[in-house]
Amino acid sequence: MPRVLGYAEPLSVAPGEEIRFMVGTLDGPRRYRAEVVRVVCGDVAPDALKTVRVPTSIDGEHAGVPQPIHAGSYAVVERPDAFAGLTRFTMHAFIQPTRVPMRPVPQRQVIMGTWAEDRGTGFALLLDEAGALALLLGGRLISLGAPLTARRWYHVAASVDLTARTATLRQAPLAEHTPSLERAIERTLTLDASAQPGAELFLAAARRGIEAGRLATTWHFNGKLDRPALVRRALTSAELAAPGLAIAPEDLLAAWDLGADIDGERVSDRSPNHLHGRTVNAPKRAVTGHNWDGTAMDWRRAPEQYGAIHFHDDDLHDAGWAPSLTTRIPADARSGVYALRLAADGGPDFWVVFYVRPPRRGPRASIAFLASTATYLCYSNYRARMRPGPAELYIGALPTVDTTDLLLMHHPELGGSTYDVHSDGSGVCHVSRRRPLVNVRPTGRLWNLLLDLCLLDWLEAHELPYDVITDDDLHAEGLPLLQDYAVVLTGCHPEYYSREMLDALAAYLGRGGRLMYMGGNGFYWRVSYPASHPGLIEMRRAEDGTRAWVESVGEYYHSSTGEYGGLWRRQGRAPNVLAGVGFVAQGFDRSSYYRRTEAGHDPRARFIFEGIAEDVLGDFGLFGDGAAGLELDAFNTALGSPPWALVVASSENHSNAFQLVNEEMNVSFAGADGQFSAAVRADMVFYEHPAGGAVFSTGSIAYVGSLGHAHHANNISRLTLNVLRRFLDPSPFKPPTSR
Amino acid sequence: MFAIDPGRLDLVREFRERPFGPHSPELQAVLNVLRAARHCQNLLLVCTRPHREWILAEKQPGGLPPRLLTDRVFASLQEAEWHAFRVRWEAVTGQPLPPLDPA
Numbered sequence: 001m002p003r004v005l006g007y008a009e010p011l012s013v014a015p016g017e018e019i020r021f022m023v024g025t026l027d028g029p030r031r032y033r034a035e036v037v038r039v040v041c042g043d044v045a046p047d048a049l050k051t052v053r054v055p056t057s058i059d060g061e062h063a064g065v066p067q068p069i070h071a072g073s074y075a076v077v078e079r080p081d082a083f084a085g086l087t088r089f090t091m092h093a094f095i096q097p098t099r100v101p102m103r104p105v106p107q108r109q110v111i112m113g114t115w116a117e118d119r120g121t122g123f124a125l126l127l128d129e130a131g132a133l134a135l136l137l138g139g140r141l142i143s144l145g146a147p148l149t150a151r152r153w154y155h156v157a158a159s160v161d162l163t164a165r166t167a168t169l170r171q172a173p174l175a176e177h178t179p180s181l182e183r184a185i186e187r188t189l190t191l192d193a194s195a196q197p198g199a200e201l202f203l204a205a206a207r208r209g210i211e212a213g214r215l216a217t218t219w220h221f222n223g224k225l226d227r228p229a230l231v232r233r234a235l236t237s238a239e240l241a242a243p244g245l246a247i248a249p250e251d252l253l254a255a256w257d258l259g260a261d262i263d264g265e266r267v268s269d270r271s272p273n274h275l276h277g278r279t280v281n282a283p284k285r286a287v288t289g290h291n292w293d294g295t296a297m298d299w300r301r302a303p304e305q306y307g308a309i310h311f312h313d314d315d316l317h318d319a320g321w322a323p324s325l326t327t328r329i330p331a332d333a334r335s336g337v338y339a340l341r342l343a344a345d346g347g348p349d350f351w352v353v354f355y356v357r358p359p360r361r362g363p364r365a366s367i368a369f370l371a372s373t374a375t376y377l378c379y380s381n382y383r384a385r386m387r388p389g390p391a392e393l394y395i396g397a398l399p400t401v402d403t404t405d406l407l408l409m410h411h412p413e414l415g416g417s418t419y420d421v422h423s424d425g426s427g428v429c430h431v432s433r434r435r436p437l438v439n440v441r442p443t444g445r446l447w448n449l450l451l452d453l454c455l456l457d458w459l460e461a462h463e464l465p466y467d468v469i470t471d472d473d474l475h476a477e478g479l480p481l482l483q484d485y486a487v488v489l490t491g492c493h494p495e496y497y498s499r500e501m502l503d504a505l506a507a508y509l510g511r512g513g514r515l516m517y518m519g520g521n522g523f524y525w526r527v528s529y530p531a532s533h534p535g536l537i538e539m540r541r542a543e544d545g546t547r548a549w550v551e552s553v554g555e556y557y558h559s560s561t562g563e564y565g566g567l568w569r570r571q572g573r574a575p576n577v578l579a580g581v582g583f584v585a586q587g588f589d590r591s592s593y594y595r596r597t598e599a600g601h602d603p604r605a606r607f608i609f610e611g612i613a614e615d616v617l618g619d620f621g622l623f624g625d626g627a628a629g630l631e632l633d634a635f636n637t638a639l640g641s642p643p644w645a646l647v648v649a650s651s652e653n654h655s656n657a658f659q660l661v662n663e664e665m666n667v668s669f670a671g672a673d674g675q676f677s678a679a680v681r682a683d684m685v686f687y688e689h690p691a692g693g694a695v696f697s698t699g700s701i702a703y704v705g706s707l708g709h710a711h712h713a714n715n716i717s718r719l720t721l722n723v724l725r726r727f728l729d730p731s732p733f734k735p736p737t738s739r
Numbered sequence: 740m741f742a743i744d745p746g747r748l749d750l751v752r753e754f755r756e757r758p759f760g761p762h763s764p765e766l767q768a769v770l771n772v773l774r775a776a777r778h779c780q781n782l783l784l785v786c787t788r789p790h791r792e793w794i795l796a797e798k799q800p801g802g803l804p805p806r807l808l809t810d811r812v813f814a815s816l817q818e819a820e821w822h823a824f825r826v827r828w829e830a831v832t833g834q835p836l837p838p839l840d841p842a
Contacts, residue, residue, distance in 0.1 A: 046790045402785065656767045674761065
C-alpha cells in the first residue's frame with residue numbers, strides 16, 4: 001500500500017496559478033519524493049503508462065508527517081459560557097439510532113452534551129456500549145440498561161437535579177406503523193456529582209481533545225436526531241412523558257431546530273438565547289423526522305416533518321490537512337490531466353490528480369475534453385467490491401482490486417464513495433474531494449479516469465491539440481466555458497450530472513456546438529454541488545435505476561438545492577434527449593463488437609465510415625476484447641432520442657453477464673441477458689442538431705479502450721477520427737427536413 | 740432448485756477454455772450456483788504487480804480488510820478464474836474435479 005497520500009486544492013487550475021497539495025504519511029514521519037507530471041496515457045497495459053515531467057518548485061524530496069483524518073459528523077455549539085455550572089437541567093430529544101449496539105467494537109454514542117474526554121468533565125446524554133440510554137456527568141455514568149432498537153424512533157430525556165442528587169432517565173418508543181412490544185422506561189437514579197465547568201456543546205459526538213492543533217471528537221452517534229433541547233430546570237415525570245408540551249421560553253436554555261437551514265451548516269437555536277451551532281463533516285439533512293407521516297415527500301412542503309439530521313460516525317467533508325507543498329503551474333504549461341506523483345519507500349506511488357485548464361484569457365484549442373470529475377468523485381474511495389456480497393454475480397468474473405485500493409479497508413477514515421454504505425448501512429450520499437482520493441489515478445481498475453486517458457492518448461497520437469476542462473468548471477461557469485470550442489468530447493462514463501452542467505451542454509448545442517459522447521451510461525444521475533460545502537457533491541439514489549443502495553423513503557430531495565434526486569430519466573431529461581441514447585444494460589466480464597446497420601449506409605452517415613470497408617467494428621480492445629462493453633446505451637425515441645437520428649451501428653452477441661437494467665424492466669422477465677435479448681446492445685448514434693451542430697454517441701464505456709489497438713490503426717480509431725474531423729469543420733449540419 | 744451434475748465435465752471444459760463468456764446457458768447455470776453459494780461468494784483478486792500478478796483474497800464482514808491467501812498467486816486472470824472454479828466445484832458438489840484432457 002502507498003505510505004504517503006495527498007489531495008489538491010483547487011482541482012482545476014490555469015497556467016500561472018497556484019495549487020496547494022495537502023500531503024500526509026501513514027505510520028509516522030517519512031521522507032517522500034514529489035514530482036508534477038502531465039499524464040498522457042494510463043497504466044492500461046504493460047509499459048503503457050506515459051507521463052511528461054513538468055518541472056516545478058516542489059520537485060524533489062520532502063519530509064512528510066502524518067496528518068490525521070477526523071471522520072464522523074456532529075454539530076457543535078461554541079458557547080462554553082452557556083453550559084457552565086448547571087445544577088438543575090434537562091436534556092431531551094427524539095432519536096432514531098441506526099447502529100445499536102455498535103459492532104464489532106462496542107462504543108458509546110453521544111446524543112448531546114458537553115462531555116470532554118481529555119478533561120474528564122462535562123455531561124452527556126448518550127447510548128452506552130450496549131445501546132441503552134445513559135447519562136454521563138462528571139465521570140459518573142448511569143444507564144437505563146435497556147438497549148434501544150435500531151431504526152425505531154424514541155423520545156429520550158435526562159432530567160438532572162444535582163442538589164437532590166438524582167437524575168431521571170426516560171426512553172419512550174414512539175407509536176409508529178410497525179407494532180412493538182417495547183414500552184416506555186423511566187427511572188430515577190441517584191447521581192452524586194457536582195456541577196460541571198463550561199465547555200462547547202456537541203450534538204452527536206463528544207470532545208476527544210485538541211490533536212495537532214485541531215479539535216478531535218469521539219463517541220459519534222449513528223442515527224437521526226430531532227429537536228434536541230436543553231431546559232434550565234429538572235422537568236417532572238409528567239413533563240417528560242409529554243414531549244410535545246411547550247416549555248416556557250424563560251426555562252429554555254436551547255431548542256435546536258434541525259429542520260431550519262437545511263441547505264447549510266448552521267444549526268439554529270429557537271430559544272431566546274441564540275445558542276446557534278454548526279454542523280461538521282456534512283451529516284445528512286433533509287431527512288424525515290420523528291413526526292413524518294408520509295403525506296409529504298419534499299422537505300420544503302412540510303419542514304416541520306423534516307426536523308432531523310442523520311449523523312454517521314464515518315461522514316467526512318474536509319480532511320482539513322495543512323498544505324504541505326505549494327507551487328505555481330508554469331505559465332506555458334499545456335492544458336491536460338496532471339498529477340503530483342508521490343513516492344515513498346515501502347509502497348506504490350500515490351497519484352494526486354488535478355487538471356490544468358487553458359489560460360483564462362488567451363488561445364484555446366478547438367477540441368475540449370470534458371473530464372468527468374463529478375463521476376470520478378462519486379466513485380472515489382469505492383470499497384463496495386471489497387465487502388462481502390454477490391458482486392461477482394453481476395460482474396461475471398472475480399472482483400479485482402490492487403494494493404492501493406486496500407488502503408480503503410485499512411483506513412476507513414478516508415470515507416466512502418456514493419456506491420458504499422455507512423457503518424450503519426445507510427447509503428453514502430455525500431462525497432468530498434477534500435480528502436485523499438485513492439482510486440482517481442492513472443493506474444488500477446480500468447474505469448473512469450484510467451479509461452478516459454486512452455482518449456487523450458489517442459488525441460496525442462493523432463497530434464490533435466486539446467484542452468482539458470472539468471465538470472466542476474462546467475458546473476460553476478456554464479456555457480461560457482464551452483462556447484469557444486468547436487467540439488466537446490466527454491469521457492467514457494459521464495454518469496453524474498448537475499442541472500447546471502446539463503443546461504450548459506444543451507445551450508452549447510443550441511449554438512451549433514458539436515458533442516462527442518464517448519461512452520456509456522452518461523447523464524444518468526442528478527448531483528448537486530452544495531454552495532455551503534466546497535468540494536462536496538450531494539446525490540440521492542431515489543426511486544429507480546441501477547442503485548448501489550436505495551434512498552430512504554421521503555428523502556429523495558437534495559438538502560443543498562431542494563432538487564428532486566435520482567435519475568434524469570425520471571425528471572424529463574433522459575440522456576436520450578441530449579445524447580440520442582440512454583443506459584440499458586451492463587456486464588463486466590467481456591466486451592463485444594458493433595455491426596454497421598442499414599442506417600449506417602445512409603448518405604448522411606457516409607463521412608463516419610470513410611475508409612472503413614468492414615461492417616464489424618471494434619472486435620478488439622483493452623477491456624474484454626471489444627469496443628462494446630461494461631455499460632451500454634441504446635436509442636429510444638420514447639425517452640427522447642431525436643427521431644431523425646441515425647443508429648449507424650449496434651453491438652450484438654453480448655455475454656450472459658450483461659443484463660437489462662431494472663429501469664428497462666417494468667415487470668421482471670426471463671431472457672433479459674445478452675445471450676437472449678436483442679435489447680442488450682450499444683447503439684452508435686449520430687444526429688444533426690437544428691442549430692447547425694451535431695451529436696455523435698458511442699453508447700459504450702469500453703469504446704475508448706479500443707482506440708489504441710494496433711497502434712491506433714483500427715476501424716474504431718478511424719471512425720472516431722472521421723467524426724472528429726467533420727465536427728471540427730465549421731460547415732453547419734442540416735437535419736433532414738422530412739423526418 | 741437447480742443442482743450441478745458433477746458428471747458434466749463438458750461444461751467444465753467450456754469454462755476452462757472461455758472463462759469470461761459468453762457461456763452456454765447450462766454453464767451459466769453452473770456459474771450462478773457456484774458464485775452464489777454462501778460459502779464461496781466472497782473471493783476477491785488483489786493485483787500485487789500490475790498486469791503480472793494477482794493474489795486470491797477473501798472478503799471479510801464487518802468492514803475488515805480482505806484476508807490475502809498468499810499461497811494462491813496467479814500470473815493471469817484466467818488462471819485465477821480457473822482456480823476459483825475448481826475449488827468451488829469441489830465445495831458445492833462435494834467432488835474434486837478429475838484431471839481434464841489437455842485443452
